[in-house]
Each structure stands twice: as structure tokens, then as C-alpha cells.
Amino acid sequence: MCLAIPGRITSIRDDAGLTMGVVDFGGVRRDVCLQYVADEVSVGAYVIVHVGFAIATLDEEEARRTLEVLREMNLLDELDAMTASAEPPSEEAGNGP
Amino acid sequence: MKYLEEYRDAEIAKSLIARIRARATRRWTLMEVCGGQTHTIVRQGLDELLQGAVEMIHGPGCPVCVTPLEQIDKALAIAARPKVIFTSFGDMLRVPGSDSDLQQVRARGGDVRVVYSPLDALALAQRHPDQEVVFFAVGFETTAPANAMAVWRARDLNVKNFSVLVSHVTVPPAITAILDAPGNRVQGFLAAGHVCAVMGWEEYEPIAAKYTVPIIVTGFEPVDILEGISMAVSQLEGGRHEVENQYARSVHRRGTPPARARVQQVFEMTDRRWRGIGEIPMSGLRLREEFSAYDAERRFGVADIRVAEPEACKAGDVLTGRLKPTQCPSFGTRCTPEQPLGAPMVSTEGACSAYYSIVKHRAAEAAPAAQ
Ligand code: SF4
Numbered sequence: 001m002c003l004a005i006p007g008r009i010t011s012i013r014d015d016a017g018l019t020m021g022v023v024d025f026g027g028v029r030r031d032v033c034l035q036y037v038a039d040e041v042s043v044g045a046y047v048i049v050h051v052g053f054a055i056a057t058l059d060e061e062e063a064r065r066t067l068e069v070l071r072e073m074n075l076l077d078e079l080d081a082m083t084a085s086a087e088p089p090s091e092e093a094g095n096g097p
Numbered sequence: 098m099k100y101l102e103e104y105r106d107a108e109i110a111k112s113l114i115a116r117i118r119a120r121a122t123r124r125w126t127l128m129e130v131c132g133g134q135t136h137t138i139v140r141q142g143l144d145e146l147l148q149g150a151v152e153m154i155h156g157p158g159c160p161v162c163v164t165p166l167e168q169i170d171k172a173l174a175i176a177a178r179p180k181v182i183f184t185s186f187g188d189m190l191r192v193p194g195s196d197s198d199l200q201q202v203r204a205r206g207g208d209v210r211v212v213y214s215p216l217d218a219l220a221l222a223q224r225h226p227d228q229e230v231v232f233f234a235v236g237f238e239t240t241a242p243a244n245a246m247a248v249w250r251a252r253d254l255n256v257k258n259f260s261v262l263v264s265h266v267t268v269p270p271a272i273t274a275i276l277d278a279p280g281n282r283v284q285g286f287l288a289a290g291h292v293c294a295v296m297g298w299e300e301y302e303p304i305a306a307k308y309t310v311p312i313i314v315t316g317f318e319p320v321d322i323l324e325g326i327s328m329a330v331s332q333l334e335g336g337r338h339e340v341e342n343q344y345a346r347s348v349h350r351r352g353t354p355p356a357r358a359r360v361q362q363v364f365e366m367t368d369r370r371w372r373g374i375g376e377i378p379m380s381g382l383r384l385r386e387e388f389s390a391y392d393a394e395r396r397f398g399v400a401d402i403r404v405a406e407p408e409a410c411k412a413g414d415v416l417t418g419r420l421k422p423t424q425c426p427s428f429g430t431r432c433t434p435e436q437p438l439g440a441p442m443v444s445t446e447g448a449c450s451a452y453y454s455i456v457k458h459r460a461a462e463a464a465p466a467a468q
Contacts, residue, residue: 051186051240053246
């Protein structure tokens with residue numbers, strides 16, 4: 001469960017003092033906290049995400065390759081968890097990406 | 098055998114294996130401390146491909162597996178209460194406590210929900226102000242920044258019906274404990290890439306120097322792991338013992354400083370029991386006093402629960418390399434992923450579960466007609 005997976009930032013916003021954004025993981029989109037990498041990223045940048053938090057940045061080619069390898073090795077539990085999680089916060093916001 | 102066949106960088110992997118074999122003048126014993134790496138090593142058969150040159154011991158790198166029994170029992174006690182929504186990462190639901198697990202508590206009417214992120218749990222608390230929302234904050238340093246932020250946010254937003262049951266563990270004290278254990282065989286370590294993405298590797302430098310062991314910050318793909326092993330073997334053959342970074346694409350020496358800072362603000366170090374291993378001094382994180390209002394142990398009065406671990410599970414021996422999972426008498430008989438006796442059989446990152454799936458896979462290959 002320490003796996004972090006790469007995705008591309010499609011939007012960034014300020015949520016009452018917390019830098020949040022939407023990240024696209026090869027088709028699956030999710031709200032992600034970008035606070036820890038806020039100084040380094042802009043829309044279009046690639047980040048590695050663990051339990052809804054970007055913990056580091058990555059370049060595009062690397063991100064693509066990593067996602068493919070993860071898929072091959074059936075290590076995308078993290079992505080399943082994302083889509084399966086009961087009540088995503090974006091539902092509360094009522095205005096999806 | 099299908100080792101590496103469905104892996105697209107198989108040729109690179111094979112040449113790395115040849116290189117490691119050529120360089121090793123004796124058999125070296127290395128340990129990985131990362132459930133993702135354990136999964137890759139066992140699934141891709143890397144340990145068998147390296148047989149004779151390198152022995153891999155699968156260390157306590159799965160946070161689900163090392164969460165102590167008493168923390169699970171505390172979770173079960175809280176989750177069973179009325180007006181509580183107990184939230185957790187999905188892989189904790191089937192971890193056996195003393196006499197039940199979270200899934201069973203849910204089946205008996207407890208409100209147990211899986212969340213993807215601790216911020217989801219906080220949002221749930223905001224939506225249900227008349228209920229207590231508790232989040233089971235487990236994990237290594239990779240997860241600590243997320244859990245720290247959820248507590249920080251709860252305070253910022255003045256969410257009073259949110260609390261966390263903290264069972265965080267940190268990797269360097271576990272490495273030190275393994276090296277200090279009598280009869281230790283580990284000669285070098287692969288450190289977990291995503292733990293180091295947050296923390297960097299400064300903490301590992303004094304360990305490498307004091308115990309004269311190479312420590313390689315390593316990713317979790319087959320080629321990463323083989324590169325990490327190759328770097329460790331080169332150091333061992335050359336009589337060196339340094340921290341080296343194989344996973345340069347995601348890890349910098351100081352990690353991600355804003356994440357480290359938030360963890361420091363919310364948590365402090367504490368002694369922590371590791372399931373199957375016992376107490377390791379200063380190996381855990383707990384909430385700082387100023388955040389004690391968010392401590393579920395205090396809020397629900399469960400801080401004093403202490404339990405002894407069952408004898409039948411040999412997780413401690415497995416996680417420290419004294420036994421292979423297949424040498425545990427319960428492996429595959431009393432203990433299976435469907436009916437796990439111990440935590441390493443629950444998570445896909447647990448060593449026992451990884452071995453179980455590969456043993457099954459090979460049995461099916463050997464007798465295709467049977468399936
Ligand atoms: S096989 Fe099961 S009982 Fe044996 S060590 Fe692993 S988890 Fe414990």
C-alpha cells in the first residue's frame with residue numbers, strides 16, 4: 001500500500017487554503033491534494049500520487065512508462081481503490097472535473 | 098516457467114541478472130523493505146532467477162502486515178460503537194484481530210467504510226456532523242504526509258467529529274532493529290523508493306556507515322529492483338557500504354521537504370510494536386500533544402488495550418528472514434488469503450500472500466488439465 005502512481009494534472013484550485021487539483025491517471029480522474037508539490041507544478045505537469053496526495057514530480061515519458069509497467073504487473077490496486085472508494089469528495093463539490 | 102515473459106523489459110532484466118551473476122563471487126543476502134518490491138520479486142520470480150548469487154529476504158515492508166494486533170483490536174472496538182463511521186484503507190478490512198476483523202464488524206451492523214484518501218474521511222465527517230468519523234491512520238512515511246494533512250485540516254476547518262487511530266511506523270528503526278538482532282544475516286538493503294520520495298535518504302547514511310551495509314534507494318519495477326541489487330552487489334564485492342540512489346527519477350536526497358515538515362508538525366516519534374516482531378524503540382509516529390483532541394484512542398478510551406499475539410502465525414520469523422513463508426506450518430493449510438491467520442497473508446504486498454499466489458500459479462501450470 002505504499003505504492004504511488006503517476007498522473008497528469010488537469011486543473012489546480014485553491015480549496016480554503018489547500019492547493020487541490022484534478023489528476024488524470026490514464027483515463028481515471030481524481031481529486032488530489034497538490035499542497036506538498038505546489039511550488040513545483042502547473043497544469044500539465046506529472047506527479048506521483050499516493051492516497052490522494054502528490055508526493056513528488058515526474059517527467060512525462062517516465063510517467064507513461066511507469067503506468068504501463070504497473071498495469072502489466074497488476075499493481076494498480078491504488079487505481080482500483082480510487083474508483084471503488086465509497087464517497088469521493090468531488091461528489092460533495094457537486095461539480096465534477 | 099514464465100518468469101519475466103510478460104514483462105516488456107525482459108531483455109534488460111535478463112542482462113542485469115547475468116551481470117549480477119558474473120559479479121557475485123559468493124552468495125550475498127539482501128533484504129527489501131517494501132511490499133511493492135516484495136510483490137514484484139516474488140511474482141516475477143527474480144529471487145529464483147538470482148539463486149546462488151543473491152538471496153532476497155522479504156523484510157517488514159508491508160504496513161498492513163506490521164500493524165500490531167492491539168491496534169486492530171482497538172479499531173474493532175471503535176468500529177462496533179453506535180454513531181461511529183469507521184473509515185480505513187481497503188486492505189485493512191480483512192486483517193485479523195484477536196477474534197474478528199473489520200469486515201465482520203461491518204457484517205454485524207458496524208458502519209465501516211473504505212476510503213481512498215484520509216481527506217475523504219474528513220469530508221465524510223463534514224457531511225455527517227451528528228456522527229463520529231474515525232480514520233485508521235496506518236502506513237509508512239509514504240502515507241504519513243497524507244494522514245498528517247487530514248488532521249491539520251480538521252483543526253483548520255474546526256471539524257470536531259473527526260479523529261484518527263494512529264498506527265504509523267517508520268523504516269529506518271526497523272532496519273536498525275534487524276541489523277542489531279542476534280544472528281542477523283542481512284548484508285545490504287533495498288530501501289523503498291516511495292518512502293524515500295517523501296523522506297529522502299539522509300536518515301540512511303549513518304546506518305550504512307555504522308553497520309557497514311550498502312543501502313540502495315530502489316524503485317519497484319523489475320528492472321529497478323535488479324539495478325538496485327546489482328548496485329548492492331557491486332558495493333559488497335568492492336568492500337563499500339554507502340547509500341546509493343537507483344530511483345533518481347523520483348527521489349532526491351532531501352525528499353519532499355514540505356511533506357516532511359507537515360509530518361513533523363503533527364506527529365512525533367514513539368515506541369511502537371510491530372506485528373510478529375515486537376516493540377521497536379522510536380519506530381512509530383503518534384499525534385503530538387497539541388493534536389490530542391483528534392486522537393481516537395483517547396476519545397474512545399481504548400488506549401489501554403494490550404493483547405498477546407497468537408503462536409500459530411510465524412509472521413515475525415517470516416518478516417525477519419528466519420523462515421520462508423512456505424516453511425510456516427500454517428501456510429496454505431490453516432492460513433490462506435481467503436482465511437488468513439496472519440496479516441502477511443492478507444495484503445497483496447504481504448510476503449505470505451505473494452508466495453501463496455505464485456505457488457498456486459505454478460501448480461496450475463504444472464497440471465493444466467486439473468483446472
Ligand atoms: S503463512 Fe499465515 S500463519 Fe504463516 S506466517 Fe504467513 S500469515 Fe502467518
